[in-house]
Amino acid sequence: QCLARLSYAPWMLQIMSGFWLFALWDGHRGLEKSKTWTLWCSRGPFDWRLCLHPWFRWSILGIMLATISATSYGALREQLYTVGILNMVGLVLFAVGAGGSNKYDLAPHRYAGNMIRIILGTSHSEGSVYILPSEECGFDAVWSPKVTSEHAAADGIIMPLFQTLRSGEYPPNEVLSRLREVLPPFMRSVAVTQTQLTHLAMWLYKDPKCPLQMRKIKCCRAPQTHLIGRDLMYALCHAEYLLFMNRGQLPATLQNQVGMLRSESKSGAGG
Secondary structure, three states: OHHHHHOOOOHHHHHHHHHHHHHHHHHOOOOOOOOOEOOOOOOHHHOHHHHEOHHHHHHHHHHHHHHHHHHHHHHHHOOOHHHHHHHHHHHHHHHHOOOOOOOHHHOOOOEEOOOOEEEOOOOOOEEEEEEOOEOOEOEEEEEEEOOHHHHHHHHHHHHHHHHHHHHOOOOOOHHHHHHHHHHHHHHHOEEOOHHHHHHHHHHHOOOOOOOHHHHOEOOOOOOOOOOOOHHHHHHHHHHHHHHHHOHHHOOHHHHHHHHHHOOHHHHOOOO
16 A cells, blocks of 8 residues: 555656756766766767766666556555556656657756856757866867757857858958857856856966966867867857956956956057
């Protein structure tokens, strides 16, 4: 009778929530230290199961199977056939992914201070993404599945801009006007602490006290190659804008550096 009564509890939801809280904590440590998440996903962001390490994915399914089987057995023994059968059917639907398409990639994304992604425009389903340095990790370039909400601005605004720049014929204010469309929404999507802002400013303005890890480039590169180019300048614009809009949280010595990357004739600093 106890198992039959427990069959009414939303076990799948509770188990999934518990694992998800652990995965959330693990993800905040950074993907390079994560024991649950992996960037490898052959079918893009639509299949979250393949973004989990196998041990974590099978642990979820195993505990669900044991719990649902026990409670459904109790329900069937007490002739609660509807509840017992529906619980097993729900587990099967969850296991085979028959619950419909995942809309996660359409939801607005937010970035933490140790994972500030700079999206580069691409016409493919996957592409390069730059990650600004944090206290424990240097500047990084990763190959990432294309997430619709992330790439909206990069594909719709910046990629056409880069195509115009390649043609050599564009108005003088074209670059600035396009960046003004992209940077404010980016600013609203970043959740960063004062300490993380300070470290980012120390890195950008080459402060001697900048953590050593931030001075390294994390990604693997071919010999005699570097990341200096148009896309890097685009990423640095994001870093500078983020610091400029939060300059009140920076130490005085770093606040004085913020204006150095701006045009004095248009910032009020010049005569």
